[in-house]
Amino acid sequence: MTAARRGLGFGFWLSISWLIVISLAAIFAPWLPLKDPGENYIVAGARPPYGPSSTHWLGTDQDARDVFARTIFGARTSLVIGFGAISFGIILGGTLGVLSGYFRGWTDRIASIVMLILLSFPGLILAILITALLDRGLATIAITLGILGVAPVGRLARASTLVFAERDFVTAARAIGSSNRRIIVRELLPNVVIPMAALSLLGMAIAIVAEGGLAFLGLSVDEGVTWGKLILLGAGTRDLERAPWISFGPISMLFLTVLALNYAGDRLRDYFDVKDITL
Amino acid sequence: MLSYVAQRLMLAVCLLLAVSALTFSGMNLLGDPLVNILGPIAADTENPKSIALIEAAEAEYHLDKSLPERYVRWLGDLVRGDLGVQFSSTGEPPVSNIIKERAPRTAVLLVMAQSLAVLISIPWALLAASRARRPADRISTVTSFLLIALPNFALAVILKYLLAIKLGWFPITYTANDPFLSRIYQTFLPALTIALPAAAVYQRLLRTDLITTLQEDFILMARAKGVSKWKVLLRHALRPSFFSFITVFGINTGALIGGSLVVETIFRIPGLGTTIVEAIIRDDFPVVLAVVMIATSVFVLVNVLVDILYSFLDPRVKR
Numbered sequence: 013m014t015a016a017r018r019g020l021g022f023g024f025w026l027s028i029s030w031l032i033v034i035s036l037a038a039i040f041a042p043w044l045p046l047k048d049p050g051e052n053y054i055v056a057g058a059r060p061p062y063g064p065s066s067t068h069w070l071g072t073d074q075d076a077r078d079v080f081a082r083t084i085f086g087a088r089t090s091l092v093i094g095f096g097a098i099s100f101g102i103i104l105g106g107t108l109g110v111l112s113g114y115f116r117g118w119t120d121r122i123a124s125i126v127m128l129i130l131l132s133f134p135g136l137i138l139a140i141l142i143t144a145l146l147d148r149g150l151a152t153i154a155i156t157l158g159i160l161g162v163a164p165v166g167r168l169a170r171a172s173t174l175v176f177a178e179r180d181f182v183t184a185a186r187a188i189g190s191s192n193r194r195i196i197v198r199e200l201l202p203n204v205v206i207p208m209a210a211l212s213l214l215g216m217a218i219a220i221v222a223e224g225g226l227a228f229l230g231l232s233v234d235e236g237v238t239w240g241k242l243i244l245l246g247a248g249t250r251d252l253e254r255a256p257w258i259s260f261g262p263i264s265m266l267f268l269t270v271l272a273l274n275y276a277g278d279r280l281r282d283y284f285d286v287k288d289i290t291l
Numbered sequence: 292m293l294s295y296v297a298q299r300l301m302l303a304v305c306l307l308l309a310v311s312a313l314t315f316s317g318m319n320l321l322g323d324p325l326v327n328i329l330g331p332i333a334a335d336t337e338n339p340k341s342i343a344l345i346e347a348a349e350a351e352y353h354l355d356k357s358l359p360e361r362y363v364r365w366l367g368d369l370v371r372g373d374l375g376v377q378f379s380s381t382g383e384p385p386v387s388n389i390i391k392e393r394a395p396r397t398a399v400l401l402v403m404a405q406s407l408a409v410l411i412s413i414p415w416a417l418l419a420a421s422r423a424r425r426p427a428d429r430i431s432t433v434t435s436f437l438l439i440a441l442p443n444f445a446l447a448v449i450l451k452y453l454l455a456i457k458l459g460w461f462p463i464t465y466t467a468n469d470p471f472l473s474r475i476y477q478t479f480l481p482a483l484t485i486a487l488p489a490a491a492v493y494q495r496l497l498r499t500d501l502i503t504t505l506q507e508d509f510i511l512m513a514r515a516k517g518v519s520k521w522k523v524l525l526r527h528a529l530r531p532s533f534f535s536f537i538t539v540f541g542i543n544t545g546a547l548i549g550g551s552l553v554v555e556t557i558f559r560i561p562g563l564g565t566t567i568v569e570a571i572i573r574d575d576f577p578v579v580l581a582v583v584m585i586a587t588s589v590f591v592l593v594n595v596l597v598d599i600l601y602s603f604l605d606p607r608v609k610r
Contacts, residue, residue, distance in 0.1 A: 128306065129306060129309045129310065129313070132306045132307075132310055132587055132590065132591050133310060133545075133583075133587060134544075134545040134546070134548040134549050134586050134587065134590050135545060135549050136548075136549025136550075136553070137548070137549065137552075137567075137582075137583055137586050137587070140567070140568065140571060141314065141571070141579070141583070144571035144572065145318065145321040145322055217440075221442040224442050224444050224445070225442070225444060225549070225550075225552075225553045228553050228556055229553065229556055229568050230572075231571075240444070243444065243445060243448060244444075246448075247444075247447075247451075247557065249456070249463050249464075252448065252451060252452050252456055253456050256452055259452075260448075260449075263445045263448065263449070266442065266445060267441060267442075267445065270441075271436075274436070274439065274440050275436070
């Protein structure tokens with residue numbers, strides 16, 4: 013029993029495998045034996061969209077483009093946005109949180125105020141404000157969604173730093189004359205990183221979903237395909253009625269990925285016993 | 292108690308001021324409303340005729356004043372309940388009228404969604420907690436996990452397909468001129484889209500807290516005195532288990548406001564969500580600011596209320 017509780021479990025590794033498969037597929041998409049995502053596979057004598065078949069596994073869209081190939085290519089942008097967003101959130105929020113938890117005093121007060129203001133915007137409102145005012149390039153979208161992660165990540169990093177800064181090994185490091193910089197990098201960071209890893213999986217899921225939300229508002233990246241834009245393409249009433257696969261193909265891929273990220277994140281959180289997560 | 296409420300309200304006002312100042316300066320520094328007011332002429336700064344028009348428009352909409360001056364003017368109007376004029380060619384109708392027309396639709400959607408979420412989650416949590424760690428509970432845990440992983444726009448598409456197109460139980464679109472009751476009926480599907488994942492989140496929290504409460508001595512006492520299992524659940528266990536539920540109810544309001552923007556667009560409800568999206572694309576600052584202020588005020592105030600309610604339920608929180 014204890015042995016079973018120690019491990020991360022089958023579901024965790026299944027989730028990780030799915031994430032690896034989908035990431036590899038996204039990275040190597042141009043070299044995989046997929047249909048061309050931009051090509052119109054018109055069949056003489058029939059009007060697109062075509063239903064799922066052996067040639068088009070998930071069918072085709074209104075312009076006879078292969079839904080499966082486009083979903084894989086959509087993973088490229090969606091995963092980059094998710095990964096970029098959470099990296100930005102972790103780097104900025106993590107730095108802010110660790111510094112305010114370690115130095116306390118005024119650093120802490122100012123950082124707390126910044127986070128409080130960030131948290132009082134409803135998330136998507138902040139995102140549409142920024143994307144609407146700046147351009148809608150890949151980097152802007154990723155950073156915008158990253159900003160949403162700064163406050164939750166920062167709070168977690170601050171809370172864990174506060175706990176670890178009281179521990180004996182930090183006092184010992186200070187006693188032998190380590191600089192603040194050395195204590196933060198060598199003693200605190202390795203401990204703070206663990207709970208943040210769990211949070212980053214959940215955060216990546218949230219960023220991927222938020223991109224979809226932006227796509228439905230017409231505010232996602234202006235070039236290339238993403239899962240959100242693919243789902244939107246088939247979400248009109250008429251298209252949903254005659255060709256549900258246009259939306260349901262990318263929905264299932266998005267769903268499985270978010271599910272895997274959530275499950276793996278939850279398991280990691282339980283495994284490392286991270287209690288104080290506010291997301 | 293009173294000083295605690297006053298303190299929380301002061302903080303809320305400060306936060307709203309910060310949010311409005313940030314939004315106001317961000318929009319004014321980065322956006323260009325002249326294009327929407329004047330059309331393509333705004334870009335033509337060579338022609339003396341269009342320069343005259345631009346200067347006239349700047350004077351009319353107070354765009355020639357400095358940023359702090361404009362902010363103070365806007366804030367003064369806001370306090371008096373005037374949300375200003377639109378940055379469009381006519382400036383009509385005033386922003387307050389647009390908001391008065393559209394805000395109730397979003398409010399109905401959100402209130403309906405939260406009520407549905409609460410109505411679904413409480414019986415669900417009671418059922419799961421009473422069968423803790425048995426098959427029914429396992430199934431309910433998996434179901435809630437799947438629901439939480441389903442983004443609201445995907446759920447909207449799925450529900451629209453299943454309940455509106457395949458089964459035909461609900462209308463697909465929203466008609467603003469229909470009588471009130473049929474608009475409520477048309478709002479049900481969008482509200483359900485927002486409510487289902489929220490219900491799953493609430494259910495998970497309430498279930499955990501219920502299971503903890505059910506292990507307390509006073510529950511054992513009640514059961515020993517012969518109170519029936521369901522009466523214990525409803526009468527004794529439910530109330531002390533509401534703490535996390537209430538906190539997350541507040542925090543979740545922000546996510547629901549964001550979710551309602553997307554869901555409104557999908558089901559074509561002309562509420563605040565569609566309003567802000569249109570206004571942002573047109574650089575129509577006063578409209579955007581109005582919606583941002585309403586959304587953040589609701590969010591911040593709900594959380595203040597939650598804090599106060601919390602301190603009523605558990606007096607230790609005040610300190």
